Amino acid sequence: MKPDYDLYFKDAIETVKREGRYREFADILRQAGQFPCAKNYKTGQEVVVWCSNDYLGMGQNPDVIEACVATTKATGVGSGGTRNISGNSHSIMALEKELSNLHHKEASLVFTSGYVANDTTLTTLGHIMPDMVYLSDELNHASMIHGMRNSRRERLVYRHNDMTHLEELLASLPLNSPKVIACEAIYSMEGDISKLKDICDLADKYNAMTYLDEVHAVGMYGPTGAGIAEQLGVMHRISLIQGTLAKAFGVIGGYISGSATLIDAIRSYAPGFIFTTSLPPALAEAARISIQTVKSTPELRAKLHERVATLKSKLRSTNISFIDEPSHIMPVLVGNAVLCKEISKILLDEFSIYVQAINYPTVPKGAERLRITPTPLHTDQMMDDLVSALKDIFTRQCLSHAA
DSSP: OOOOHHHHHHHHHHHHHHTTOOOOOOOEEEOTTOTTEEEETTTOOEEEEOSOSOTTOGGGOHHHHHHHHHHHHHHOSSOOSBTTTTOOOHHHHHHHHHHHHHHTOSEEEEESOHHHHHHHHHHHHHHHSTTOEEEEETTOOHHHHHHHHHTTOEEEEEOTTOHHHHHHHHHTSOTTSOEEEEEESBOTTTOOBOOHHHHHHHHHHTTOEEEEEOTTTTTTSSTTSOOHHHHTTOGGGOSEEEEESSSTTOSOOEEEEEOHHHHHHHHHHOHHHHTSBOOOHHHHHHHHHHHHHHHTOHHHHHHHHHHHHHHHHHHHHHTOOBOOOSSSOEEEEOOOHHHHHHHHHHHHHHHOEEOOEEOTTTSOTTOOEEEEOOOTTOOHHHHHHHHHHHHHHHHHTTOOOOO
16 A cells, blocks of 8 residues: 555644644744844734844844845855855855954854754764764754764763763763863853853863854854853863854854864865855855954944843843843743743734744753843833733733742
8 A cells, every 4th residue: 555655744743733832934024224123924014023043133234234235246146066166255265264363263164054064063073083972061952962963973961061970971981082072152042151161171181172062152252252262261272163154143154163174174074064055155255244343343242231131130020930041042931832832922913022932842841931032222112012011921821920
C-alpha cells in the first residue's frame, strides 16, 4: 500500500496544535524611519514592536540604508556565487577587517547567518581536532548544540553558569587533551550574563580553548560595542568569538573572529562556508557602516541601557513577573503555551502592541514567556502603554503578578 505521506505532516502539525505551540506569523510591515513602530498589514493599523532583535534600530539608520542602496546600484543585487568561486567581494573583505578591528583579533570570517557561523564552526573544529572534547553550558543556543553534535566529538554539558561543575568536568579530562569551553555572553531567553572571567581562568588552568557566542551582546556592551568580553576586559583571552550582523547591527549575516591560523583553517575546511553563496556586497557594506557607526556612538548604548532601566522600573511598580537580569532582555513569564499565545494575540489585536509568544522548543515546556526587548527609540509613553496593557491582560486572565 502506498504510504500516505501527507498524513505524516498533518499528524505532526496536529501534535503541535494540541500542545498549544503552533506558531502563526503576524503580517507586520517595517517602515523605514518609523521604528519601533510598524504597520499591521492585516488591519492597516500602526503597532509598536517590542520583540525585535534590531536592538539599536540600526536597520532603519539612514547611513546604513544609504550604504546598502549605493552599493546595490554600483554592484547589483546578488553576490554571484560562493566565496571560493565568484562570490568574493571587496565589501566582504572590508567587513571582515572591520570585525577584526572591533574584536582586536587577527582575522575574521563572514557567514550567511549567525546560526550557520555557530553550526559550521563548531562542527569543523571537531573535525580538525579529532580527540577534542566540548564543554557546553546547558543553555547554549540550538545552533551551538547542533554544531557540537554534528562534530561527532564528546560533549560534556555543565550546569548553567555553574563554575564548580565546569571545573569538575575539566578536571576529569587529561590536562593536555584538546578541549573547548563553549558558552554565550548573554543568554537570549533568560537575559543573564556568562561568568567569562571565571571561564577564562578555568580555560588557562586546564589548557582549554574558549568559544564565545556574543550574538546578543555585540554592539551593545563594552566601550566600543565589542560585547561582554570587552566590557569585562577579557576579549584578548577568548580564543574564538562568534557574532551576528543581524541584531544590534541591523543587517544580516554571522561571523567569527580569532587568530589568523584558526580562521584560515575554518575557511579551508568548513562546508557551511565553502558551499554557501556569500552575502551580497550591498549587505556587507551596510553591515560595515553599521559597525563603524555603533562603534563610534557610545551614547547609543547609553540610551539603550537607560531605556531598559526605565522599563524595568515601570514593570517592578506593578509587580508583573519578569526575569530581572542585568541585560537588555526582559522575559515576562507566563508558563502556559496556550495562554502565552492568547496574551500575544490580545496585545496585538486590542492594544496594537507586537510581542510574540516564546514557546517550546525555544524554551522548555512550562517556561513560556513574552520576550521584551526595549530599544533606544522606545518612548516613555510606549512603555506606559505596554505596562498598562500587560496589567490589564494579566488581571483579565487571572494571572499572578507576584515577582
